[in-house]
Amino acid sequence: MSNSLALKETIVSRGQTIDETFSYLHANPEISWQEVETTRYLVERMQALGLKVTTFADCTGLVAEWGEGKPVVGLRTDIDALWQEVDGEWRANHSCGHDAHMTMIVETVEALIASGYQPPGKLKILFQPAEEKGTGALKLVEKGVVDDIDYLYGVHLRPIQEMANGTAGPAIYNGGAMFLYGEITGVSAHGARPHLGVNAIEVAGAIISGIGQIHLNPMVPATVKMTMLQAGGESYNIIPDKARFALDLRAQTNQAMDELIARVRQMIEGIAASYQAQIKLEEGSRMVAAEVDEEAKGLMEQAIVDVLGADNLKPAPVSPGAEDFHYYTVERPRIKATMLALGCDLQPGLHHPHMQFEQSALKDGVGILSRVIVRTFEHAAAKTLG
Structure with a gap:
């Protein structure tokens, strides 16, 4: 069985696990710089896979590593929730989709391992705190954890006004x-x-x-x-x-x-x-505004077509919303990076206290992120041989 087919079948079989991961993270939101239990949960998930895990004494978040050598391909997710009023009560609330982003990153790594994939290099997973404060990415840059990364991918759910469920874009041009x-x-x-x-x-x-x-x-x-x-x-x-x-x-x-x-x-x-x-x-x-790498964007386009088909590949959305993912490329210009824009019929909108989306889209996200990792390692190897 080809690795591509094995990966696809593995993701299909993990539908219930994906839902369970999301349900836990959605039910346990924590605000920026206070993601203590979220960090603990993610550490346990990564250590259970046998990955090398690094945590930090002065802040929440973690980095997990799988494999050795070059190239180094990175996956990043934000882990914090918003603090907002929900039905008359002020509380932490995952109304920006970070629970979904974490779910897709965790399940992508688990699906790759379960399918028998072995990265010909290193896969580095960044579980970044405090995106909503705009300071989490800079903290990880300060710690040097991205200095060895060659390619970096992230993901963000998109509102229904931008993108329908079952479609995806290869970048997000955040302002x-x-x-x-x-x-x-x-x-x-x-x-x-x-x-x-x-x-x-x-x-x-x-x-x-x-x-x-x-x-x-x-x-x-x-x-x-x-x-x-x-x-x-x-x-x-x-x-x-x-x-x-x-x-x-x-x-x-x-x-x-x-x-x-x-x-x-x-x-x-x-x-x-x-x-x-x-x-x-x-x-x-x-x-900072997005600095999208065309090479990484092209690899993401191919991964979207692999999973959703060419008709469901949509143009990269341009958004006035901000995202601190882009600090990685502004601070370290050598990193080739882009974010997956995932359609999921999200409504009424991001940051609405009752934001909802089609959870079936999480499986699409896992499939696309898994494929872009495989394609990136293959692309890097071909470049080296060429």
Whole structure:
């Protein structure tokens, strides 16, 4: 029996196991940097397969390794959940699909092993914490765990508005995102004597107006908006001298994001001078835009066709949503990376507290990820011989 056929039959036979893995992970969500029990569960699953497992003293997450030598092919999944209100209760909730991503990565490794596959090199599995904070990928980069990786693959469920169940795309062109936090200091005064004060709310209003005057290249999507404003107190006859605000910045390329940040800073400095106010700005976490490798994307395309057929291979979606997976290629440009965009009829949408999707798509994801690993090792070997 060919390895391809053995792998396909193994995945089909693991349908119940895939559902059980997902059910456990879905029922046990943990927020960013607190994925303690999730890490423990994943360690046990990987050690049961005989893989070498590395954990970290200062953070959650783990790395599992199978095989030796070169090339090194990586699989990455995010492991954290969101903190949100669900039916009136604030709690951890897997409404971004990370439970599904973990399930597919775990089951991909188990299916490959069960089919008798042996990687002609090393397969490295990254179970990354804190994607929702935008800091997990950078932590693993800092630890050097991606320095030896040649090819890296990830996966993300796609909303029904982008992609139907039974289809998939070979990449996700995520945009970049960044938060700016600001504190305005003006001068308090009596409401009857506004000329003696500097109204922090008026300064914030000028910032909102100034945002609308920022124009970048219209061919590259970019937006900035104020998403939080706090000012004033219980006495309505006092001109407030303090205000706090937050800005959400989005851009489809890293170059556009750099320009957007510079223009926002320039605008705010001008407003501060005009109103004779002080405005302190602090940068929050930044998520970089996708840097997709065409070679890895091509291998993912072939794997999708292998599993779903050519008619169900769809163009890579372009999304304003951010994903810290792309830090791996921005920080280590030698890594050839892409993310599988998996259609699954996900609705009402990502981050909705009652997000749902067709769980049958998990089997498709396992099949595609398994095939792209096999194809990548074969491709690397052919390149070496060539």
